[in-house]
Amino acid sequence: xxxxxxxxxxxxxxxxxxxxxxxxxxxxxxxxxxxxxxxxxxxxxxxxxxxxxxxxxxxxxxxxxxxxxxxxxxxxxxxxxxxxxxxxxxxxxxxxxxxxxxxxxxxxxxxxxxxxxxxxxxxxxxxxxxxxxxxxxxxxxxxxxxxxxxxxxxxxxxxxxxxxxxxx
Numbered sequence: 112x113x114x115x116x117x118x119x120x121x122x123x124x125x126x127x128x129x130x131x132x133x134x135x136x137x138x139x140x141x142x143x144x145x146x147x148x149x150x151x152x153x154x155x156x157x158x159x160x161x162x163x164x165x166x167x168x169x170x171x172x173x174x175x176x177x178x179x180x181x182x183x184x185x186x187x188x189x190x191x192x193x194x195x196x197x198x199x200x201x202x203x204x205x206x207x208x209x210x211x212x213x214x215x216x217x218x219x220x221x222x223x224x225x226x227x228x229x230x231x232x233x234x235x236x237x238x239x240x241x242x243x244x245x246x247x248x249x250x251x252x253x254x255x256x257x258x259x260x261x262x263x264x265x266x267x268x269x270x271x272x273x274x275x276x277x278x279x
Contacts, residue, residue: 136255143260147269150260153179157247166233166240167222173240173247174219180250181273184266190216196276201249215243 125133143150153176160172181196182189193216194209201207218239221227233240254260262272 139255139258139260142258143254146260147263149179149269150254150263152176153251157251160244160247165231166236167229167231170236170240170243171219171223173243174216176247177243177250180254181276183273190220192277195278196273197246197250199276199278200253201246204253205249207246207249211242212246215239215246 140154144154145151156172156176156179160169160176163169163172177197178189178193181193183192190213194212197212198207198209218227218236222229259272261268263269
């Protein structure tokens, strides 16, 4: 995996309690992977983003993971829904706003729709990648900590859960 030094994450020595928590989370990752296609895809995209050698590949994969968790089922107009749902989940904990998510989503849209030139040279974009990585990791952490992925086991449960997030 490539390490983005802009992320501010440093290596650390793991304790026994850290390893026990890792064991719990691994089991929850396994459950999340089996819960639904949306949760399985989110984990797949997150892993692909973490494994990518190029910043742009990571960025698109991370945003795809977020879209997989928070987008609506019907096509069209996903941007506002994703911004609202991510902000609803993260704002009370981290202060992430719709605007924060919107800036990152706009960069993703500009890249994939050809409005900005894509390049392997990250220039200033490692900072934006670090922000997106931080948001995705926070979302996944909350999903695992609170077992929110279980809300995706049926469409009715998922719709109810996502309806709660339609408040930011």
